Amino acid sequence: MAGKKGMITIDSELCKGCYLCIAACPYGLIEIFDELNQFGYYPAHFTGGNDKNRECTGCATCALVCPDVAIEVYRE
Amino acid sequence: MKKVFQRPRYLKKAVFHYCPGCGHSIIHRLIAEVIEELNIGEKTIGVPPAGCAVLAYDYLDVDMGEAPHGRGAAVATGLKRVLPDHIIFSYQGDGDIAAIGTAETIHAANRGENISVFFINNACYGMTGGQMAPTTLLGQESTTTPGGRRKDRDAAPIDLSEMLAIARGSVYIERTTVNSPKSIRKTKKAITKSFKIQMAGLGFSLIEILSPCPVNWKMAPVEAARWIDDEMIKTFPLKVIKDTAGKID
Numbered sequence: 001m002a003g004k005k006g007m008i009t010i011d012s013e014l015c016k017g018c019y020l021c022i023a024a025c026p027y028g029l030i031e032i033f034d035e036l037n038q039f040g041y042y043p044a045h046f047t048g049g050n051d052k053n054r055e056c057t058g059c060a061t062c063a064l065v066c067p068d069v070a071i072e073v074y075r076e
Numbered sequence: 077m078k079k080v081f082q083r084p085r086y087l088k089k090a091v092f093h094y095c096p097g098c099g100h101s102i103i104h105r106l107i108a109e110v111i112e113e114l115n116i117g118e119k120t121i122g123v124p125p126a127g128c129a130v131l132a133y134d135y136l137d138v139d140m141g142e143a144p145h146g147r148g149a150a151v152a153t154g155l156k157r158v159l160p161d162h163i164i165f166s167y168q169g170d171g172d173i174a175a176i177g178t179a180e181t182i183h184a185a186n187r188g189e190n191i192s193v194f195f196i197n198n199a200c201y202g203m204t205g206g207q208m209a210p211t212t213l214l215g216q217e218s219t220t221t222p223g224g225r226r227k228d229r230d231a232a233p234i235d236l237s238e239m240l241a242i243a244r245g246s247v248y249i250e251r252t253t254v255n256s257p258k259s260i261r262k263t264k265k266a267i268t269k270s271f272k273i274q275m276a277g278l279g280f281s282l283i284e285i286l287s288p289c290p291v292n293w294k295m296a297p298v299e300a301a302r303w304i305d306d307e308m309i310k311t312f313p314l315k316v317i318k319d320t321a322g323k324i325d
């Protein structure tokens with residue numbers, strides 16, 4: 001689910017569930033998903049935010065800190 | 077919407093073998109981004125180390141020539157002298173550069189070899205299971221310093237970058253880290269400057285990058301990132317240690 005200004009995609013097979021993006025997102029828009037990927041990690045998952053005070057701005061902070069280049073960012 | 081962040085062109089689409097939260101992965105990406113931005117991909121040659129980053133050639137999509145343990149600066153010297161129009165960098169861990177490779181590194185700096193050295197300091201021998209490196213902090217647990225590193229028994233950590241700043245041939249030496257968005261941006265700037273110094277033919281530059289090793293530090297990645305701010309920078313302060321190049325475009 002995209003915000004108006006931005007959105008991200010997370011490749012769940014590249015993600016290692018390190019939580020660094022979760023700690024970095026200023027709006028708390030990323031969570032850990034409860035299904036394992038094929039490497040045995042619980043990957044991160046973009047929630048898209050559920051109210052207008054918590055919408056993705058496409059700031060790319062999450063992608064900047066992601067060690068596994070699992071995140072792509074889109075901006076309006 | 078426009079895509080504003082994606083895998084850089086010179087980073088292969090491969091799953092890193094690194095542990096979750098490992099700093100090597102971030103640094104690989106930054107190097108690939110800078111190579112793309114400076115448009116030097118077709119003439120860059122990297123020299124990976126022995127250590128966790130031994131397989132860096134599986135990730136960086138530029139020519140790579142593996143060095144024996146610690147000999148990155150010597151291999152890079154040879155490459156640069158034979159191919160002076162190429163951009164040569166070595167990529168070395170703290171065990172690699174500050175223990176087994178000390179001699180090669182000091183002499184390359186002193187000779188002012190026109191190469192870029194990326195020194196990844198994770199305060200341990202990562203690949204071999206977390207033994208003490210010369211850079212392990214006093215009090216830090218490692219498999220070979222149970223109870224913590226002690227100065228009387230194990231010596232104090234080595235300040236290799238400060239030592240290399242004394243070398244007459246070194247031009248630019250900076251210590252950075254990759255534990256936050258801000259510090260990652262700063263490290264990218266330092267990598268860019270190092271390559272530009274080489275392109276201008278000015279001489280030896282080195283970026284020491286404090287890099288989390290969550291597994292051997294026995295911390296979650298978020299905690300490891302914090303530990304760099306809380307502990308590691310007390311021993312290894314983040315700063316420009318030497319810069320005789322000045323502003324460079």
Ligand SMILES: Cc1ncc(C[n+]2csc(CCOP(=O)(O)OP(=O)(O)O)c2C)c(N)n1
Nearest residue numbers: 126127128145169170171172200201202203
């Ligand atoms: C000549 C030689 N001696 C010892 C080794 C074993 N060895 C492999 S990696 C390593 C240490 C690597 O530590 P560091 O350079 O800090 O890299 P990290 O894995 O922490 O990134 C050692 C001692 C080797 N490969 N070759």
Ligand code: SF4
Nearest residue numbers: 025056057059060062
């Ligand atoms: S781009 Fe910014 S706002 Fe959107 S998920 Fe990433 S860190 Fe959060």
Ligand code: SF4
Nearest residue numbers: 015016018019021066
């Ligand atoms: S930072 Fe990257 S690897 Fe870590 S949890 Fe987020 S998407 Fe996954």
Ligand code: SF4
Nearest residue numbers: 094095098128202289
């Ligand atoms: S052992 Fe440490 S340095 Fe090596 S891949 Fe794992 S986290 Fe990275």
Ligand SMILES: [Mg+2]
Nearest residue numbers: 169170200202
């Ligand atoms: Mg190391």
